Amino acid sequence: MESKHIATSSPFSLHRGCHECNLSKLCIPIAVGAEDIDRLEEIIRQGKMLNRGEYIFEQHTPFRSCFAVRSGAIKTFTVSEEGEEQVTGFYLPGEIIGLDSVSMEKYSCSAVALERTSVCEIPLEKFEDLASDIPSLQHHFFSLMSKEIQESRQLTMLLSKNSAEERIASLLLSLSTRFSRRRLSGTNFRLPMPRSDIGNYLGLAVETVSRVITRFQNNGIIKVQGREVQILQLEELQKILRHDTKCLDHQKESALNAR
Amino acid sequence: MPVGKVVEQAKQNGGNDSWVYLLNSPPKEFSSENWSALDEGAYEADYRNSSLARYYEGGFALSVQAPCFNTLVSAENYARRLPSMNANLQKYIDYIVKEVRLLKQNLPAGSQVKYLHWFGDLVRQLTPAAQTQVMYYLGREFKLNFDADARHVIELDARPDSEEALALIKGLGFNIVCINDPGEYAQSFPIESLRDWLQTIRAFDFKAVYLRLKVTPATVTALSEHLEEILTERPQGILLSSHKMESAGTAGLEAALKDFKRRIKSASFIPITQDFFALPWTGLISQGVSCLHGVGLGAFSYTPHYQLRNATQLDDYYKALDNSELPARAIRYTQTQL
Numbered sequence: 026m027e028s029k030h031i032a033t034s035s036p037f038s039l040h041r042g043c044h045e046c047n048l049s050k051l052c053i054p055i056a057v058g059a060e061d062i063d064r065l066e067e068i069i070r071q072g073k074m075l076n077r078g079e080y081i082f083e084q085h086t087p088f089r090s091c092f093a094v095r096s097g098a099i100k101t102f103t104v105s106e107e108g109e110e111q112v113t114g115f116y117l118p119g120e121i122i123g124l125d126s127v128s129m130e131k132y133s134c135s136a137v138a139l140e141r142t143s144v145c146e147i148p149l150e151k152f153e154d155l156a157s158d159i160p161s162l163q164h165h166f167f168s169l170m171s172k173e174i175q176e177s178r179q180l181t182m183l184l185s186k187n188s189a190e191e192r193i194a195s196l197l198l199s200l201s202t203r204f205s206r207r208r209l210s211g212t213n214f215r216l217p218m219p220r221s222d223i224g225n226y227l228g229l230a231v232e233t234v235s236r237v238i239t240r241f242q243n244n245g246i247i248k249v250q251g252r253e254v255q256i257l258q259l260e261e262l263q264k265i266l267r268h269d270t271k272c273l274d275h276q277k278e279s280a281l282n283a284r
Numbered sequence: 285m286p287v288g289k290v291v292e293q294a295k296q297n298g299g300n301d302s303w304v305y306l307l308n309s310p311p312k313e314f315s316s317e318n319w320s321a322l323d324e325g326a327y328e329a330d331y332r333n334s335s336l337a338r339y340y341e342g343g344f345a346l347s348v349q350a351p352c353f354n355t356l357v358s359a360e361n362y363a364r365r366l367p368s369m370n371a372n373l374q375k376y377i378d379y380i381v382k383e384v385r386l387l388k389q390n391l392p393a394g395s396q397v398k399y400l401h402w403f404g405d406l407v408r409q410l411t412p413a414a415q416t417q418v419m420y421y422l423g424r425e426f427k428l429n430f431d432a433d434a435r436h437v438i439e440l441d442a443r444p445d446s447e448e449a450l451a452l453i454k455g456l457g458f459n460i461v462c463i464n465d466p467g468e469y470a471q472s473f474p475i476e477s478l479r480d481w482l483q484t485i486r487a488f489d490f491k492a493v494y495l496r497l498k499v500t501p502a503t504v505t506a507l508s509e510h511l512e513e514i515l516t517e518r519p520q521g522i523l524l525s526s527h528k529m530e531s532a533g534t535a536g537l538e539a540a541l542k543d544f545k546r547r548i549k550s551a552s553f554i555p556i557t558q559d560f561f562a563l564p565w566t567g568l569i570s571q572g573v574s575c576l577h578g579v580g581l582g583a584f585s586y587t588p589h590y591q592l593r594n595a596t597q598l599d600d601y602y603k604a605l606d607n608s609e610l611p612a613r614a615i616r617y618t619q620t621q622l
Contacts, residue, residue, distance in 0.1 A: 127420065164374060164413055167420065171412035174455035175448050182451065182488070 042066045052093045052119055052145075061159050068155055070146040071095075081136040081144060082123065088132050090148045091123035097142025098217030101134045102225075112226040114177070115139070115218055117203050121147075124173045139217045184228045187266075192227040193237045194265040197247065201256060212259065216252040319593060319614035339575035339587045340391050343398035346426070348380065348418060349580040350405035376581070376598070377414045381421045382605045383579050388425040390610060397426045398573050403580075404439030404464040412452050419456045430457045432491075439496075441466040443474065443481055447488075454488045461485050462494040465503065465525070473498075475506035475514075482517040492520035499524055504540045511544060515551040521562040522548055590617050 043062050046052070057065055072095060075081065081092055084103055092099075099116040113134050116122050126133045127149060156163035183195055205211035216223070220238075224231045241247045246262055248255040256262060400422070406415070422428060428436070438458040444450055453461075463481065465473040474481070478495075485493055495514070499507065524544060545561070553561035578585045578594065581601045585592040593614040595601040604611035 160374070160378065163417070167417040168411075168413040170420070171416040171452055174416065175412065175451045178451035178455040178488075179448070182447075185489075 042071065043069065046095070052121070057159060057162050061162070064155060064159075065162070068148060068151040069093075070148075072143050073146060075138040075142045075144065077138055077140050077142075079138050079142075081138065082132045084133065084135040085131050088123070088126045088129055088149070090146045091121050091127065091152075092136070092144040092146055093121050094118050095143040095145055098139040099136050099142060099144075100139050100218060100222055100226075101136045103134045110225065112222050114180075115200075115222075115226070117200075117207070117217070119207055120203070121169055121173070124170045125177065127170065139222075189227075189229050189233050189237050190240070190265050192229065193223075193234065193241070194262045196223065196227060197254065197256065198259075198262055198266070200254075201259070212256040214254055216254055319616050322592070322612055322615050337392045340395045340577075343396040343573055345399035345401065345573050345576040346397045346422070347401040347576055347578045347583065347585075348403065348406065348422070349578050349583040350403040350409055372598075373409065373411075373414065375602075377410065377417055379602055379605050380418055380580055383611065384418075384421050384425055386605065386608060386610060387577065387579065395426075397422070397428055398435070399576075400428065400434075400436040401576075402438045402458070404441035404462075404466055407438065407440055407444060407449060407453065408442055412449075415452060415456060423457070428457065432459075434459060436460065437462055437494075439464040440485075443477070443484075447484070450485065450488050454490065459491040460494065461490050461492075462496055463519075464496040465498045467498045467500065467525070473503065475503055475510050478510065479513045479517055482514070482519060486517070493517075494521040494523070495519045496523040496525060499537055499541045499544065501537065504537060507544065508540060511547055512551070515548065515553075518563060521556075521560065522553060523560045524548075525559065585612065590615050 043052075043057075043066050075097070081099060082090075094116050096118055099122055100112055101114045101116065101122060102110050102112045104110050114122075116136075122136050122144075123132065152166075156166060183192055187195070200214060200216070201211040204214050218226075220234045221231050223229075224234045227234070229237075238247070238249055241262075242249055244261070246256070246258045246265075248257055410418070423430075428434070430436075434457070436458045437460040438453050439462045441464050463478070463485075467473075475497075482493060497503070497507065524541060545555075548561045549555065552564070554564055556562050574588055576586045578592075581594060581598060582596040583594040585594075592612045595604055595611040595613045600613070601611050604613075
């Protein structure tokens with residue numbers, strides 16, 4: 026299928042159920058047969074709209090639900106005792122937030138909409154009851170959770186070891202992969218987050234982020250206009266990452282796509 | 285015989301009530317090699333009557349054990365059974381979760397897991413999702429402590445296929461890795477690349493890395509050749525296994541083992557037991573835990589007085605859990621070496 030270049034704010038009918046949702050192949054319903062989707066829809070609150078800057082949940086508040094991003098983009102972050110914000114992740118449509126808190130009583134981070142965003146709420150208690158009836162649903166849920174854990178740990182590795190170039194290349198490749206998963210263009214996309222958030226997330230100063238992006242542009246690897254990014258040389262971006270770089274997800278999917 | 289009566293008998297025989305656990309291998313000797321069948325339901329009855337509960341009060345060690353390894357099958361049968369286990373793995377995991385939840389229901393309120401240990405083959409056998417599922421329920425049922433002082437140990441019998449596997453186990457909350465030579469069950473244990481393996485694991489910032497090595501005719505030459513380079517990586521603890529040294533024709537091995545111990549001590553490791561060596565000040569001994577509870581098919585549990593073994597046949601294991609019974613099936617007395 027030909028990829029399309031669209032922004033993260035793709036038009037969805039807000040109250041469209043899991044049956045019709047374009048993202049169901051990425052989200053929870055992937056594991057559920059048609060006959061069980063109705064049961065799933067009964068517990069999932071679909072299409073809650075949030076404006077930019079609005080919170081989905083706040084750190085240290087009681088954990089109740091995970092959320093599937095339906096459109097828009099979300100950032101998660103923690104705030105230290107000293108009041109310093111640390112961005113912990115960016116979430117795009119089809120991805121689930123809150124998974125890192127499911128074994129805790131409180132949310133381990135806050136989640137805020139980066140742009141106008143819609144989410145589906147998955148109340149965990151009801152979800153667990155349903156999942157005990159539908160083992161495939163439960164197993165899919167744990168697959169998503171293990172992936173989240175791996176990616177978060179790999180990010181920690183990335184931040185502790187790699188250079189600024191490697192970190193930014195890794196983020197761009199990660200976004201590229203995630204857009205591709207949604208059958209969107211993996212080479213033309215709009216960054217949903219400001220550079221300050223990118224810097225915070227990657228442990229870099231905003232100036233460093235801008236400098237590296239300019240360097241990538243000067244080398245003809247990417248083209249950037251505002252938040253619009255065009256990856257001109259995907260392979261060069263991959264080469265920037267060391268052999269043992271942690272963007273394994275991208276490498277794997279690239280290999281699969283090449284088959 | 286009900287377990288409670290066994291406990292009383294063992295106490296009369298002078299059993300010691302406290303020991304320290306080292307890498308899921310409590311120093312132990314058995315007063316009898318023979319296992320006795322547990323009366324059906326006796327285990328649960330004893331929990332209800334609190335005769336077992338006292339072992340768990342104040343904290344206990346919990347060990348999740350791989351299927352097959354501990355079910356007395358030969359190495360050959362083990363390899364043969366792996367694929368069939370894999371085919372039904374998800375069902376097995378769901379029953380492990382059942383056992384965890386049942387155990388929680390049977391324990392006195394507030395029982396804390398002070399030491400968590402996963403057997404070596406689990407990383408190879410379980411999918412990332414299955415590992416996450418088991419850890420999720422352990423965390424939820426026992427409110428596992430994930431602070432810096434937690435002791436969550438995972439064994440690795442083989443080098444993980446990718447660094448993603450290490451990222452997952454680190455992310456799941458394991459903070460101590462035990463590289464374990466599974467002996468006859470492994471086709472080859474890579475002594476030669478152990479140093480490189482240690483470095484890879486170290487990159488994930490685990491609190492400690494332990495080594496459990498077997499001195500056998502298959503490993504003795506490589507161990508002798510590479511021991512110093514392994515010690516340079518400063519694993520926090522080294523357990524040299526010598527389980528099969530009693531057999532005839534092992535004089536050479538005994539000499540090698542003696543030599544290895546001398547070399548380990550020369551590298552500033554301190555002997556904790558006759559086979560276990562640790563770097564000074566690593567604080568690796570989990571104190572104040574007198575009971576290790578094993579979860580899984582054929583899993584072993586230890587108290588200072590006796591050892592229990594779970595059902596070793598899948599059908600029997602599943603049946604016990606379907607009947608909401610903990611699946612312990614056999615018992616034998618123990619005496620600690622300490």
